Amino acid sequence: MSTPDELLTRLRTSTPAGVVVTASDIHRRAAFDFDDLQFTNDYDSLQAYARSKLATIAFTLELADRLEDAEITANCFHPGFVPSTNLFRDAPLRTRLMVPTQQEGA
Known part of the structure; x- marks a missing residue:
């Protein structure tokens, strides 16, 4: 494994060079409680995700700024809702019914 x-x-x-990071559109639902960043009260797996x-998107934006002079790009992307994850398993039935299969998504 390489070091940073x-x-x-x-x-x-x-050349060209770039870094691609997997993010998610779910970031729009993030709400920070700066008095409880570790979720010591009322842990919520969806909110943690x-x-x-x-944080992944913030990291990517910072990385893009730091690498701009080196002409190295940094981007993140939202792959869609992937039905093979625990997040999908724990989603409400109405959500699971609306999500395409992996084959349909491909």
Whole structure:
């Protein structure tokens, strides 16, 4: 496994170069309670997932800013709702019925 410095060196010597990060549209549902960032009160798995995806997007934006002078792009994308995850398993029935199968999504 490469270290971050090794990866950055490889990116700088490649052209074009970029980093792609998987995010999710669920980030729009993220709500931060700055007094309880660790969810010590009322843990909510969907809210935790939404927060993690919002943090992923913030990371990608910061990475893009830091790599701009090196002409290395950083982007994130939303792959859609993937029915093979625990998030899907725990979703309400009405949500599960509206989601396309993996084959339909492909």
